Amino acid sequence: MPRVPQQERAKVTVNAIVEAGFISVQRHGMSGTTTTHIADIAGIGVGSLYEYFKNKEMIYEAMHARFVDDLVTMLQPMSAVIAHLDIVAAIHAILGELHELLQRQDQRYLRYARSALNVDLKIAMDPVTRALSEIIIQYLLHNPQYAQLRRFAAMSYIFIHGGMFTMVRHLSDPNSPISFDELVDGLAHMVNHYVLMEQQLLTANNAPA
Amino acid sequence: MPRVPQQERAKVTVNAIVEAGFISVQRHGMSGTTTTHIADIAGIGVGSLYEYFKNKEMIYEAMHARFVDDLVTMLQPMSAVIAHLDIVAAIHAILGELHELLQRQDQRYLRYARSALNVDLKIAMDPVTRALSEIIIQYLLHNPQYAQLRRFAAMSYIFIHGGMFTMVRHLSDPNSPISFDELVDGLAHMVNHYVLMEQQLLTANNAPA
Amino acid sequence: MPRVPQQERAKVTVNAIVEAGFISVQRHGMSGTTTTHIADIAGIGVGSLYEYFKNKEMIYEAMHARFVDDLVTMLQPMSAVIAHLDIVAAIHAILGELHELLQRQDQRYLRYARSALNVDLKIAMDPVTRALSEIIIQYLLHNPQYAQLRRFAAMSYIFIHGGMFTMVRHLSDPNSPISFDELVDGLAHMVNHYVLMEQQLLTANNAPA
Amino acid sequence: MPRVPQQERAKVTVNAIVEAGFISVQRHGMSGTTTTHIADIAGIGVGSLYEYFKNKEMIYEAMHARFVDDLVTMLQPMSAVIAHLDIVAAIHAILGELHELLQRQDQRYLRYARSALNVDLKIAMDPVTRALSEIIIQYLLHNPQYAQLRRFAAMSYIFIHGGMFTMVRHLSDPNSPISFDELVDGLAHMVNHYVLMEQQLLTANNAPA
DNA sequence: CATGAATGAGTATTCATTCAT
DNA sequence: AATGAATGAATACTCATTCAT
Numbered sequence: 001m002p003r004v005p006q007q008e009r010a011k012v013t014v015n016a017i018v019e020a021g022f023i024s025v026q027r028h029g030m031s032g033t034t035t036t037h038i039a040d041i042a043g044i045g046v047g048s049l050y051e052y053f054k055n056k057e058m059i060y061e062a063m064h065a066r067f068v069d070d071l072v073t074m075l076q077p078m079s080a081v082i083a084h085l086d087i088v089a090a091i092h093a094i095l096g097e098l099h100e101l102l103q104r105q106d107q108r109y110l111r112y113a114r115s116a117l118n119v120d121l122k123i124a125m126d127p128v129t130r131a132l133s134e135i136i137i138q139y140l141l142h143n144p145q146y147a148q149l150r151r152f153a154a155m156s157y158i159f160i161h162g163g164m165f166t167m168v169r170h171l172s173d174p175n176s177p178i179s180f181d182e183l184v185d186g187l188a189h190m191v192n193h194y195v196l197m198e199q200q201l202l203t204a205n206n207a208p209a
Numbered sequence: 210m211p212r213v214p215q216q217e218r219a220k221v222t223v224n225a226i227v228e229a230g231f232i233s234v235q236r237h238g239m240s241g242t243t244t245t246h247i248a249d250i251a252g253i254g255v256g257s258l259y260e261y262f263k264n265k266e267m268i269y270e271a272m273h274a275r276f277v278d279d280l281v282t283m284l285q286p287m288s289a290v291i292a293h294l295d296i297v298a299a300i301h302a303i304l305g306e307l308h309e310l311l312q313r314q315d316q317r318y319l320r321y322a323r324s325a326l327n328v329d330l331k332i333a334m335d336p337v338t339r340a341l342s343e344i345i346i347q348y349l350l351h352n353p354q355y356a357q358l359r360r361f362a363a364m365s366y367i368f369i370h371g372g373m374f375t376m377v378r379h380l381s382d383p384n385s386p387i388s389f390d391e392l393v394d395g396l397a398h399m400v401n402h403y404v405l406m407e408q409q410l411l412t413a414n415n416a417p418a
Numbered sequence: 419m420p421r422v423p424q425q426e427r428a429k430v431t432v433n434a435i436v437e438a439g440f441i442s443v444q445r446h447g448m449s450g451t452t453t454t455h456i457a458d459i460a461g462i463g464v465g466s467l468y469e470y471f472k473n474k475e476m477i478y479e480a481m482h483a484r485f486v487d488d489l490v491t492m493l494q495p496m497s498a499v500i501a502h503l504d505i506v507a508a509i510h511a512i513l514g515e516l517h518e519l520l521q522r523q524d525q526r527y528l529r530y531a532r533s534a535l536n537v538d539l540k541i542a543m544d545p546v547t548r549a550l551s552e553i554i555i556q557y558l559l560h561n562p563q564y565a566q567l568r569r570f571a572a573m574s575y576i577f578i579h580g581g582m583f584t585m586v587r588h589l590s591d592p593n594s595p596i597s598f599d600e601l602v603d604g605l606a607h608m609v610n611h612y613v614l615m616e617q618q619l620l621t622a623n624n625a626p627a
Numbered sequence: 628m629p630r631v632p633q634q635e636r637a638k639v640t641v642n643a644i645v646e647a648g649f650i651s652v653q654r655h656g657m658s659g660t661t662t663t664h665i666a667d668i669a670g671i672g673v674g675s676l677y678e679y680f681k682n683k684e685m686i687y688e689a690m691h692a693r694f695v696d697d698l699v700t701m702l703q704p705m706s707a708v709i710a711h712l713d714i715v716a717a718i719h720a721i722l723g724e725l726h727e728l729l730q731r732q733d734q735r736y737l738r739y740a741r742s743a744l745n746v747d748l749k750i751a752m753d754p755v756t757r758a759l760s761e762i763i764i765q766y767l768l769h770n771p772q773y774a775q776l777r778r779f780a781a782m783s784y785i786f787i788h789g790g791m792f793t794m795v796r797h798l799s800d801p802n803s804p805i806s807f808d809e810l811v812d813g814l815a816h817m818v819n820h821y822v823l824m825e826q827q828l829l830t831a832n833n834a835p836a
Numbered sequence: 837c838a839t840g841a842a843t844g845a846g847t848a849t850t851c852a853t854t855c856a857t
Numbered sequence: 858a859a860t861g862a863a864t865g866a867a868t869a870c871t872c873a874t875t876c877a878t
Contacts, residue, residue, distance in 0.1 A: 010862070031240065035848060045864040050849065154387045154395030161378055162371025169370055178363045186363030190403055197402035219837090244873060254839040256875080265873065428858090449658065453852060463860040465854080474852065572805045572813030579796050580789025587788055596781045604781030608821055615820035637841070662869060672843040677870065 014052045014062075016042040021063045022108045030060075030115030064116060067109055068127050074101050075131040082135055083142040087195055090139065091188035095167065099180070102171060113168045129160055149198050155191075163187055223261050223271075225251040230272045231317045239269075239324030273325065276318060277336050283310055284340040291344055292351040296404055299348065300397035304376065308389070311380060322377045338369055358407050364400075372396055432470050432480075434460040439481045440526045448478075448533030482534065485527055486545050492519050493549040500553055501560040505613055508557065509606035513585065517598070520589060531586045547578055567616050573609075581605055641679045641689075643669040648690045649735045657687075657742030691743060694736055695754050701728050702758040709762055710769040714822055717766065718815035722794065726807070729798060740795045756787055776825050782818075790814055 020042035024033040035056055039046040053059045074097050082090045102110040133156070140147050149155070170176050170183050178186075229251035233242040244265055248255040262268045283306050291299045311319040342365065349356050358364070379385050379392050387395075438460035442451040453474055457464040471477045492515050500508045520528040551574065558565050567573070588594050588601050596604075647669035651660040662683055666673045680686045701724050709717045729737040760783070767774050776782070797803050797810050805813075 013862080034846085036846095039865095046848090047850075047864050047866095048862075051862065056848070151391070151395050151398060154391040155399065157379075157385070157387050157392065158371070158375050158395050158399065162367070162375040165374040165378075166367050166371040169374075170366070176366070178366050182360065182363040183366065186360050186367050189360060190364065190367065190399060193406035194399055194402040197406045243871085248840095255873090256839050256841095257837085259874070260837070452850085457861095464852090465860050465862095466858080468853070469858070569809065569813050569816060572809040573817065575797070575803070575805050575810065576789070576793050576813050576817065580785070580793040583792040583796075584785055584789040587792075588784075594784070596784050600778065600781040601784065604778050604785050607778060608782065608785065608817060611821040611824035612817055615824045640841080661867085663867095673869090674843050674845095674871075675841075678841070683869070 010052070013042075013044060013048060016044065017049060017052065017059060018062050018066055021059050022066075022105075022112055025063075025115055026106065026108055026111040030112075060116075063112065064124075067112060067116075068125070070101060070109070071098075072127050072131045074098070075128070075135060079135045079138045083138050087146075087192040088188045091191055092184060094135075095163075095184045095187065098164075098167065099171075099184075102168070107171075110168065110171055113164075114172050117165055117168055125160065125164075129156070132156070132160060145199060146195055148202055149195060150202075155194065159187075159191065219261070222251075222253065222257065225253070226258060226261060226268060227271050227275055230268050231275075231314075231321055234272075234324060235315065235317055235320040239321075269325075272321065273333075276321060276325075277334070279310065279318070280307075281336050281340045283307070284337070284344060288344045288347045292347050296401045297397045300400055301393060303344075304372075304393045304396065307373075307376065308380075308393075311377070316380075319377065319380055322373075323381050326374055326377055334369065334373075338365070341365065341369060354408065355404055357411055358404065359411075364403065368396075368400065428470070431460075431462065431466065434462070435467060435470060435477060436480050436484055439477050440484075440523075440530055443481075443533060444524065444526055444529040448530075478534075481530065482542075485530060485534075486543070488519065488527070489516075490545050490549045492516070493546070493553060497553045497556045501556050505610040506606045509609055510602060512553075513581075513602045513605065516582075516585065517589075517602075520586070525589075528586065528589055531582075532590050535583055535586055543578065547574070550574065550578060563617060564613055566620055567613065568620075573612065577605075577609065637679070640669070640671060640675060643671065644676060644679065644686060645689050645693055648686050649693075649732075649739055652690075652742055653733065653735055653738040657739075687743075690739065691751075694739060694743075695752070697728060697736070698725075699754050699758045701725070702755070702762060706762045706765045710765050714819040715815040718818055719811060721762075722790075722811045722814065725791075725794065726798075726811075729795070734798075737795065737798055740791075741799050744792055744795055752787065752791075756783070759783070759787060772826060773822055775829055776822060782821065786814075786818065 017038060020038045020040075021033070023041050024037040028034075028037060035046055035049055038059065039049055042049075049056075049059065053062065075094070078094060078097065082093055085093060102113065136156070166187070167183065170178075170180065176183075226247060229247045229249075230242070232250050233246040237243075237246060244255055244258055247268065248258055251258075258268070262271065284303070287303065287306065291302055294302060311322065345365070375396075376392065379387075379389065385392075435456060438456045438458075439451070441459050442455040446452075446455060453464055453467055456477065457467055460467075467477070471480065493512070496512065496515065500511055503511060520531065554574070584605075585601065588596075588598065594601075644665060647665045647667075648660070650668050651664040655661075655664060662673055662676055665686065666676055669676075676683075676686065680689065702721070705721060705724065709720055712720060729740065763783070793814070794810065797805075797807065803810075
C-alpha cells in the first residue's frame with residue numbers, strides 16, 4: 001500500500017522516480033523499461049518504488065500526468081501573447097514551444113510521447129484540450145472576425161490529435177521527406193487557409209444584398 | 210532457419226500465421242499476444258512458426274506488410290473514380306473506404322493499427338504514400354486548376370499521418386466529442402479550403418499583370 | 419537489540435503488539451500477516467516492533483505464550499468445581515469453557531489456533547498438559563474409584579491433542595457432518611465409557627479372590 | 628495454460644514434479660518450499676512446472692490427492708482381513724499400516740502431513756472417511772453385536788481427525804511423554820472400551836423386561 | 837516438415853529488517 | 858525511545874526460442 005509522501009525526503013524520492021521513468025523510456029523504450037531500470041536510474045532500491053506507487057502502471061500514470069502538466073504549463077501563459085499575432089504566427093509560436101518542450105533534456109518527452117502516443121493507452125489529453133481551447137477563446141475575443149467558424153470542434157480535434165501525432169512522428173523519423181519547418185508551416189497554413197476560406201464563405205453568405 | 214515457402218502448402222501456412230497474428234492482436238492486444246496464441250489460432254505447433262519466421266518480430270513485420278498491402282490495394286483502383294469528384298467528395302470516398310477496411314472482420318485492422326501506430330514501430334508507410342501520390346497525380350491531371358499548390362509534400366505528409374492517426378484514434382475512442390461524420394467532414398474541408406484558398410492566392414498573384 | 423521492557427509504557431506497547439498480532443492473524447491469516455500489519459494495528463511504527471521483539475518469530479512466540487497462558491488461566495480455577503461433577507459433566511464443563519475462549523473477541527484465538535495448530539510449530543503445550551493433570555489429580559482425589567486407570571498418560575495425550583485439534587477443526591469447518599454438541603458429547607462419552615469400562619475390568623480382576 | 632499431458636514423457640514429468648514436491652516439503656517444510664526447489668529436485672526447468680500446473684497451489688493439490696489416494700489404497704484391501712479381528716487388533720492393524728505409510732521413503736508423507744494438517748488448508752479427507760466407513764460397515768456385518776452404537780458419526784469424526792492428528796503429532800514430536808505403542812494402544816482401547824460399554828448399556832436397557 | 841515438451845533468463849512485486857533522524 | 862523511509866534478496870510466474878523425436 002503506497003504511502004502518501006509526508007516528509008520532504010519522500011517527495012524528493014517520488015520525483016526522482018518519475019524522472020527516472022522518463023530517462024528509462026528514453027534509453028530502453030517503454031516496453032523495454034523495467035522496474036529495476038527505473039530504480040537503478042533513480043538511485044534507489046526496487047522496493048522503494050512500491051513505497052510510493054502501487055505498481056509500474058502507476059508510475060506511467062504519474063509520468064503522463066507530469067507530461068500533460070508540463071504541456072499545460074507551457075500553453076497557459078501563451079494565451080496573452082498569441083492573441084495579438086496572426087494565425088500563422090500564432091501556430092508557429094505554439095508549435096515552436098511544443099518543439100522546444102519535446103526536445104528538452106535530450107528529447108525526454110519526445111521519446112516518451114513516441115511510446116505513449118500509442119492509441120492503446122487511454123491517454124487523457126483533456127487538460128491539454130482545455131488549455132488550447134482557452135487560448136483559442138482568448139484569440140477569438142481579440143479577433144472577433146473569426147468568431148463564427150463552422151466545424152470548430154472537429155477542427156480542434158483534428159488539430160490537437162493529428163497535429164501532435166504528426167509532429168512527434170516527424171521528430172522521430174530520421175528519413176522524413178519534409179523538414180520540420182515545412183511541417184510547421186504546413187500545419188499553420190492548413191489552419192490559416194481554412195479559417196480564411198471559412199470567413200470568406202460566411203461573408204459571401206451574409207452579404208447577398 | 211526459416212525457409213522460403215516453396216510449396217503451396219507452405220504458403221497456406223504462412224498465410225494462416227499472419228491471419229492468426231491479427232486475430233490474436235484483436236483478442237489480446239499486441240503486448241498480450243504470445244507465440245503460443247498465434248500458433249494455437251493458426252492451428253499449428255509453436256515450433257512451426259519458426260520454420261517460416263525468424264522470430265516474433267518478423268511475424269509482426271509480415272502483418273504490417275499485409276496491412277500496408279491491403280491499404281494500397283484498396284487505394285489503387287480508386288484513382289480513376291476519384292479524379293472525377295470534387296475534393297470534398299474525393300476525400301469522403303477515400304476515408305469511407307479506409308473506414309470500411311478498418312472495420313472489416315470485426316475491426317481486425319483497427320485493433321492492429323491501434324497497437325501498431327505508436328511511433329515506436331518503424332512503420333514504413335512509404336507504399337501508402339506512393340499510392341496516395343498516384344491518386345493525387347491522377348487527380349491533378351484531371352483537375353489542372355489545382356496544379357501549382359504550394360506545400361504539397363508537407364500537406365500530404367500531414368494528411369496521411371495525421372489523418373490516419375486521428376481516424377484510428379477516433380474509431381477507438383468511445384467518448385469522442387465529435388462524430389465520425391464530423392471528423393471526415395472536417396478532414397475533407399480542411400483540405401478543400403486549403404486548396405481553394407491556395408488557388409485564390411495564386412490566381413491573385415498571377416493576375417495583376 | 420530488543421530491550422526488556424522496564425517502564426510501564428513499554429509493557430503497554432508490548433501488549434499492544436501481541437494483541438495486534440492476534441488481530442492481524444484474524445484478519446489476514448498467519449501467512450498473510452506482515453510486520454507492517456501488526457505495527458499499523460498496534461498503532462506504532464514498524465521499527466518499534468524491533469525494539470521489543472528480535473524478529474517476527476518472537477512475536478508469534480509471545481502470542482503462543484499468551485494463548486497458552488489464557489488456556490491455563492481458564493483451566494486452573496475449574497479444578498475445584500469439576501471435582502464434584504461426574505465425568506460427562508466435567509468434560510462438558512471444560513470443553514464449554516474452551517469453546518467460549520476460542521469464540522471470544524470474534525474468534526480471535528480460534529483463528530490463531532487454526533493457523534498455529536499445524537504440527538510444524540513446536541507448540542509447547544506442556545503448561546496446558548500440566549494444568550489438565552492438576553484438574554485430573556484433584557478429580558481423582560475426590561473420586562478415588564477412578565484412581566487406578568491404566569494408560570493414563572496415553573489417554574491424556576490423546577485427549578489433549580486429539581480433542582483440541584478436533585474441536586478447532588470442527589469449529590472452523592462450515593460443512594461438518596456433526597454438530598458441536600454432538601462433538602462435545604462424543605468426546606465426553608468417549609472418556610466416560612473408557613473410564614467406566616476400565617473400572618469394571620479392574621474390579622473384575624481384583625474381585626475374584 | 629497448463630497442458631494435459633499427452634505423451635508418455637510428459638506423464639513422467641508430472642509424476643516427477645509431485646515427487647519433488649514431497650521431497651522439498653520434507654527438506655524445507657511447506658512454507659520453505661519454492662518453485663525453484665521443486666524444479667531443481669525434479670531435475671527440470673522452472674518453466675516446466677507451469678506446463679502442467681497452473682500454479683504452485685495446484686502442485687500442492689496434486690500432492691494432497693496423491694497422499695489421500697495412497698491412504699485410500701492402503702485402507703481398501705484391509706476390509707476383508709479386519710472383519711475377522713477383534714476391535715483392538717483391528718485398530719492396531721489399521722494404525723500399523725498408517726504408521727508404515729507415514730514412515731515410508733524417509734517419512735515423506737509424515738513431513739507432508741505435518742505441514743498440511745494445518746486446519747487452514749481445506750483438506751478434503753472425504754475419500755479417507757469413506758474408505759474407513761466401508762471398513763466399519765464390513766466390520767459390523769461380521770460383528771452384528773456392535774450394530775447399534777450411539778454417536779456413531781461423532782465417534783468416527785473424532786477418531787479420524789483426532790486420531791490422525793495425534794498420530795502425526797506424536798511421530799513428529801521427539802520429546803513425547805509416551806511411546807508410539809502406548810499411543811496406538813490408547814487409541815485402540817479408547818474405541819474398544821467405548822464400544823464395549825455402549826453394548827453393555829444397550830443390553831441392559833433392552834433386557835430388563 | 838512438424839511438433840510440443842523443455843527451457844531459463846527475465847519480470848513485477850513483497851516484506852522482514854535496518855538505521856538515520 | 859520511536860519512527861518510517863529505504864532496502865534488496867527472494868519469489869512466483871511468463872514466454873520467446875530451441876531441439877529431440
